[in-house]
Amino acid sequence: MGSLGLKRRMLPPVARKKMQAWIRSRHLICSGHFFIFETLEYSTVERFEECVKSFGGTLISVDPTRKVWIGDHRQVILYQAKASLHTPHHELKQYWIKYGGFHTRFDIRSC
Numbered sequence: 001m002g003s004l005g006l007k008r009r010m011l012p013p014v015a016r017k018k019m020q021a022w023i024r025s026r027h028l029i030c031s032g033h034f035f036i037f038e039t040l041e042y043s044t045v046e047r048f049e050e051c052v053k054s055f056g057g058t059l060i061s062v063d064p065t066r067k068v069w070i071g072d073h074r075q076v077i078l079y080q081a082k083a084s085l086h087t088p089h090h091e092l093k094q095y096w097i098k099y100g101g102f103h104t105r106f107d108i109r110s111c
Contacts, residue, residue, distance in 0.1 A: 015051035016092070022048070023096050026105040030096040034060070037081040038104040040068060045081050055092075057085035068106060078106055 019035075022028035028037045028048075035057075037048045049059045060082045067075040085092065 010050045010054045012054050015054040018047065019051050019092055020095055020099075023092070023100045026101050026103070028096075029100055029102065029104055030093050033084060035083045035085065035092070036104065037083065038065075038106045039079055039081075040070075040076045042079055045079050048081055048083070052083040052085065055085050055090070057083055059083050 019028060022037065027039055028035060030036075035052070037045070039045060039048075045062055052059055062079055062081045064077045065080045066078050068078045070076055
């Protein structure tokens with residue numbers, strides 16, 4: 001039988017691994033009480049939202065911030081998502097402190 005369109009929730013251990021990988025790759029940073037995620041693919045923003053929800057958090061906003069050159073002839077939109085995990089001392093913040101950075105890989109200051 002089908003799932004009647006119901007989407008399965010991502011389990012927290014899977015979400016943690018994805019978010020830790022995004023922290024190490026500098027797609028995800030912590031800024032104050034928020035997590036800021038940047039990517040060139042909107043489908044990845046949707047996966048980020050699933051991860052945030054699995055921890056009981058909330059996706060606050062998604063904004064197209066600017067266009068980024070890919071190679072010499074193609075521009076794509078850079079999306080920035082902002083989320084809150086509702087817990088000031090969340091384990092991911094501790095992971096970010098150890099392995100993350102203050103600027104995403106797309107930040108002009110980090111080039």
